[in-house]
Amino acid sequence: MSTRLPSDSDAIDSSRATIVRRGGSRTPCLEFPTAVAETVAVDDRITIVIDGAEYFATVAGDDSGRLLYGAYDTRKQARSTGEGTNRLGAWLRGLDREIGDSVICDVVVDGERYGLRAPGDRAVYTVKHEPRDSLQSIAESLDGDS
Numbered sequence: 001m002s003t004r005l006p007s008d009s010d011a012i013d014s015s016r017a018t019i020v021r022r023g024g025s026r027t028p029c030l031e032f033p034t035a036v037a038e039t040v041a042v043d044d045r046i047t048i049v050i051d052g053a054e055y056f057a058t059v060a061g062d063d064s065g066r067l068l069y070g071a072y073d074t075r076k077q078a079r080s081t082g083e084g085t086n087r088l089g090a091w092l093r094g095l096d097r098e099i100g101d102s103v104i105c106d107v108v109v110d111g112e113r114y115g116l117r118a119p120g121d122r123a124v125y126t127v128k129h130e131p132r133d134s135l136q137s138i139a140e141s142l143d144g145d146s
Contacts, residue, residue: 016102027089037066049115
């Protein structure tokens with residue numbers, strides 16, 4: 001079962017994420033706003049929705065805060081640096097925005113699911129309702145994920 005939420009819904013918290021460049025990489029990345037950074041930890045695995053497509057990412061961090069270096073097609077690619085196409089980097093380059101500019105970061109499900117959009121754009125997110133914990137743990141044990 002799922003619910004669709006527009007980015008201008010009262011259920012969605014929105015704030016600005018800054019486009020930054022860290023280290024020797026020429027690829028732009030995002031520094032999460034403080035409100036989002038407080039809800040995620042370094043190495044957390046999250047879902048990122050960009051232009052209606054769902055991607056996977058691993059939260060990074062440095063002295064400045066929490067960062068998002070990339071968003072990938074699979075969870076495995078998000079765990080392995082350098083594997084797969086970095087959808088976040090491609091999206092940021094396509095926005096024609098500079099380092100220091102911002103994009104909007106929507107909190108869809110705190111600590112799990114976030115949406116990214118250009119300022120002024122509107123997005124609609126699908127929130128998937130998970131099974132009860134007991135059913136989910138049974139499913140994970142069958143899949144070998146526990």
